[in-house]
Amino acid sequence: MQEAIGLLDILLLIMIRGLSTTLALTLISLLFGFLIGTGLALMRVYGPIELQWVSIGYEKIFRGIPLLVLLFIFGAALLGLFTWAGSLTNAVFVAAVFALALRSAAYQSELFRGSIMSIDPGQMMAAQSVGMNQYQATWHIILPQALRLSLPGWTNEYAVVIKDSSLASAIGVAELIYQAQAFTLDYPALFLGIILVIAIIYFAFTYPVTKYVGESMTTKLRELGLGGGK
Amino acid sequence: MMTKVIEVKDVWKAYDTLEVLKGISFDVFEGEVKVVFGPSGSGKSTLLRVINMLTPPDKGEVLLRGQSLMDPQADLTKLRAHIGFVFQNFNLFAHLKAIDNVSIGPHLVLGKTKEEAHDIAFKALEKVRMNDWGHHYPAQLSGGQQQRIGIARSLAMNPDVILFDEPTSALDPELIGEVLQVMLDIAKEGTTMIVVTHELGFARAVADEMIFMDHGVIVETGTPQHFFQNPKSERAIDFLHKLEVLYGQAETDIES
Ligand SMILES: Nc1ncnc2c1ncn2[C@@H]1O[C@H](COP(=O)(O)OP(=O)(O)O)[C@@H](O)[C@H]1O
Numbered sequence: 102m103q104e105a106i107g108l109l110d111i112l113l114l115i116m117i118r119g120l121s122t123t124l125a126l127t128l129i130s131l132l133f134g135f136l137i138g139t140g141l142a143l144m145r146v147y148g149p150i151e152l153q154w155v156s157i158g159y160e161k162i163f164r165g166i167p168l169l170v171l172l173f174i175f176g177a178a179l180l181g182l183f184t185w186a187g188s189l190t191n192a193v194f195v196a197a198v199f200a201l202a203l204r205s206a207a208y209q210s211e212l213f214r215g216s217i218m219s220i221d222p223g224q225m226m227a228a229q230s231v232g233m234n235q236y237q238a239t240w241h242i243i244l245p246q247a248l249r250l251s252l253p254g255w256t257n258e259y260a261v262v263i264k265d266s267s268l269a270s271a272i273g274v275a276e277l278i279y280q281a282q283a284f285t286l287d288y289p290a291l292f293l294g295i296i297l298v299i300a301i302i303y304f305a306f307t308y309p310v311t312k313y314v315g316e317s318m319t320t321k322l323r324e325l326g327l328g329g330g331k
Numbered sequence: 332m333m334t335k336v337i338e339v340k341d342v343w344k345a346y347d348t349l350e351v352l353k354g355i356s357f358d359v360f361e362g363e364v365k366v367v368f369g370p371s372g373s374g375k376s377t378l379l380r381v382i383n384m385l386t387p388p389d390k391g392e393v394l395l396r397g398q399s400l401m402d403p404q405a406d407l408t409k410l411r412a413h414i415g416f417v418f419q420n421f422n423l424f425a426h427l428k429a430i431d432n433v434s435i436g437p438h439l440v441l442g443k444t445k446e447e448a449h450d451i452a453f454k455a456l457e458k459v460r461m462n463d464w465g466h467h468y469p470a471q472l473s474g475g476q477q478q479r480i481g482i483a484r485s486l487a488m489n490p491d492v493i494l495f496d497e498p499t500s501a502l503d504p505e506l507i508g509e510v511l512q513v514m515l516d517i518a519k520e521g522t523t524m525i526v527v528t529h530e531l532g533f534a535r536a537v538a539d540e541m542i543f544m545d546h547g548v549i550v551e552t553g554t555p556q557h558f559f560q561n562p563k564s565e566r567a568i569d570f571l572h573k574l575e576v577l578y579g580q581a582e583t584d585i586e587s
């Protein structure tokens with residue numbers, strides 16, 4: 102009885118501290134990954150050849166390095182860069198955001214570039230023949246369609262990042278896994294229960310979201326005649 | 332009195348070694364309807380894209396109301412706003428509702444306020460009899476309806492000339508009439524038009540001049556009567572015969 106109550110208390114603490122950190126880490130990384138990734142994709146598609154090479158190089162590098170290595174680079178080797186964050190807790194958090202965001206940017210760039218390239222060239226021609234310049238046509242016609250096309254892939258990226266954010270425990274970010282490990286040091290007997298609940302939490306924050314967003318976007322895209330064939 | 336809206340002067344265009352346009356020249360006057368026809372691959376679409384500089388020619392010149400579109404000083408974007416383009420496969424902006432497809436040009440390019448642009452768009456939709464469909468996305472509309480929105484999108488810019496690239500050839504037969512009817516209406520209102528089409532009934536009803544193209548050159552020009560009664564060139568006779576077999580006689584009824 103004593104133990105059951107202990108487990109619930111522990112789970113509650115893990116949930117409150119760990120889950121909020123996991124979600125913050127995921128969402129902030131995705132957001133920066135999105136901003137950087139969009140920029141990279143635009144450079145790659147519309148930029149001069151030099152910027153295209155920068156973008157290609159970036160994608161290759163950040164897709165070629167394991168996330169754990171990136172985490173050690175930012176969270177250990179370069180941790181000094183993040184002292185401005187205040188505490189050590191904050192510094193490792195920022196370092197983890199860097200690692201996750203920079204890697205996600207490489208994947209989001211590729212995703213977004215694919216969407217831009219898949220827009221029918223007739224859209225650009227039509228925009229230009231209405232008298233829009235390249236910039237207006239890109240901003241008002243191409244990118245909105247590309248963004249919508251990217252959304253299903255983007256929910257997939259969310260699922261990847263939220264699960265991979267667990268690796269940030271390795272550099273001491275107090276997210277779900279870290280909290281679980283901390284508690285199992287003191288209560289080894291609860292390990293199985295804790296880890297099962299954590300698995301359920303990850304699943305709960307991954308599957309329904311991707312399913313719901315994926316399905317509603319597919320419906321919306323079909324309504325717009327975008328994606329999923331003509 | 333007879334103002335030249337478009338002058339095409341000895342235009343040449345090649346894709347690599349493939350010569351697509353080989354010295355095309357003609358003028359289009361205010362209010363005139365030119366019908367361009369000819370076999371597939373003869374360069375008709377390329378010619379239209381050259382006229383609004385979506386495809387700049389290798390040689391030659393295109394003038395809009397006397398102003399060269401080739402002039403390096405010319406603001407091509409601005410000049411292009413004066414030339415409407417109606418595409419074979421509509422090319423409506425997929426993420427925008429019908430009304431927004433039509434109002435985005437006046438708003439972004441002509442600098443109208445959102446309300447003004449909306450009013451302009453609504454009037455253009457009325458003209459093509461699509462005013463009840465403004466809140467639909469293109470994918471929710473039939474081909475004929477989409478093409479009428481495409482025409483409205485051009486009309487809303489109040490252009491000097493509208494170019495039509497086989498506007499009905501992607502349509503199911505039963506939808507062709509509604510689009511041709513709209514084109515007839517605006518032709519009769521005095522819209523200057525260059526129409527690539529094989530709809531001989533339309534040509535007979537409103538064309539001031541027909542241009543027969545083959546292999547990148549203008550083979551023969553003349554009024555509809557000329558072409559339907561005594562075309563001169565072997566190639567035109569041949570092609571018109573094929574069209575009649577395919578599409579029926581030029582007398583095809585269109586309400587006027
Ligand atoms: N962008 C392009 N690149 C290469 N070849 C092209 C291109 N556009 C058209 N062509 C070629 O030019 C020729 C004329 O094409 P087009 O102007 O579309 O003819 P039409 O509209 O009369 O059928 C065709 O042989 C076509 O394959």
Ligand SMILES: [Mg+2]
Pocket residue numbers: 375376377496497
């Ligand atoms: Mg063509």
